[in-house]
Amino acid sequence: MIGKYFAERISWITFYIFLHLFIIFVAFLDSAIPLKPILYIVFLSLILFSIFLIFRYKKETFFYKSLEAREDNLDITNIAGPESPFEKIIENSIINQTELLKQSASIGRMTLEQEKDELLSWIHEVKTPLTAMHLMIDRLDDDLLKSHLTYEWLRIHLLLDQQLHQRRMPFIENDLYIENADLEIIIFDEIKTLQSWCIQKGIGFDIQLDVTEVLSDAKWLAFIMRQILTNSIKYSENADITINSYIQDEQTILEVKDSGRGIDPKDLPRIFDKGFTSTTNHRDNAATGMGLYLTKNAAASLLITIDVKSELGVGTIMTLTFPKRNEFVNITSM
Template sequence: MIKKYIVERFSWIIFYILLHLFIIFVAFIDTAIPLKPILYIVFLSMIMFSIFLIVRYKIETKFYKSLEDREDNLDLTNIAYPDSPFERIIENSIINQTEFLKQSASQGQMTLEQEKDELLSWIHEVKTPLTAMHLMIDRLDNESLKSPLTYEWLRIHLLLDQQLHQRRIPFIENDLYIENTDLETIIFDEIKTLQSWCIQKGIGFDIHLEVTEVLSDAKWLAFIMRQLLTNSIKYSENSDIRIYSHEQAEQTILEVKDSGRGIDPKDLSRIFDKGFTSTTNHRDNAATGMGLYLTKNAAESLFISIDVKSELGTGTTFTLTFPKRNDFVNITSM
């Protein structure tokens, strides 16, 4: 701040020094003016000017230091009181801009909430005819027609479900209900939903659950499993998806392993990024790049650690590590 202050007052300091040099020069060339008393006066003046600069530095930089040290938010309570008319102009400008930004943010939040509510309402409205459509498809006797219709129905159902949870993710803390959750029920319910797709692709399941109960939110845990299973089925063909659970260091570990095409090593660090699809098959228009992103966000809200291991051509393994029961209770009670 000292350097900035000197730079700010540089022209005044130079003017003051040049003015005193000019006085010395006049005394030097004018014999009628005694030089030594002038030099003494200039010396005392420079000392007084230095003291003046030090005092003014503390006064003039207090306001600007508070601006420099404040956090980048809309809170203006830590800004020092302005001591000069120019500082008051700056303060008024900041206050007006802050009020404008607060109003804009409030309006934007209201618009976002309205759009969210309208979209959620639309999704729920669409689910009604979609359910009726599923019942009509189930009544079909023509299997060659029933199978593709069921598959397309499932695609629409999964996309709507993803959109629904995408809108709920920012407010997931308000939607959580932590309880003892049966892993087996969740996994088998999700497999049943995806059954027609699995049959079409010749995919089976090898399930071995040493731990069948975890402390979590059943609805959001089901969503996480749905996304992982959908991802595994999408990139697998004529193979089994293995689902295992076991306990390790008082933590439940759940693994979902497929034998699909795998993930390119250069993509592994990006698969949970919003909108990222793949560099291996970049023309895959069916991928939205949202499934794993939402999965990661939901898992973090449930304090579940999610890891992935994969090699091209050998498949992918997603590992969910649930928090220790005591740790979860301590975290949620904070």
């Protein structure tokens, strides 16, 4: 701050020094003016000026130090009171701008909340005819047509479900209910939903659950499994998907292994990034790049760690490591 203060006052200091040098120069040229007394006066003046600068530094920088130390938020209560008319102008400007930003942020939040509610309402409205459509498809006699329509219905269902959870994600803490969730029920329910797609692609399941119960939120855990299974099915063909659960270091581990095309090593660090789609098949316009992003966020809220191992042409292993029971203290106390 000292350097900034002197940089701000450099023109005044320069003018002051120049003025005294000018007085000495005039006294030097004019023999009628005694030089030694002038030098003495200039010396005393410089000492007084230095003391004045030190005193004014503390007084003039107090307001600006409080601005510099202020956190980057809309709280302006910690700003020191202005000491000069210029500082008062700055304070008024900051207060006015902060109020405008608060109003704008409040309006933005209200608009966003309204849009979220409208979209959620729309999604729930769409689910009604979608359910009716599924019942109609089930009554079809043409197995080939039935299979194709069921697949397209499933795609719409999964996209709507993903959009629904995406809108709920910012408020997931308010939606969590930690309980003993049955892994077997969750996994088999998701497989049943994806059954028509699996039959179409010739995909089976090899399931070995040594642990069938975990402490988690059943609804959000089902969403996580849905996204992982959807990815495994999407990139697999005529192969089994293996699902295992076991205990390791007092923690439950759930593995989902497929024999699909695998993930390029350069893509692995980015697969959970928002909007990222594979560089292997970059022209896949159907990919939204949101599934694994939402999965990672939901898992983080449930204290579940997701690890991925993959090899091109061999397959992918998704490993979910569930937290120990005592790690849920913070969540269950909400």
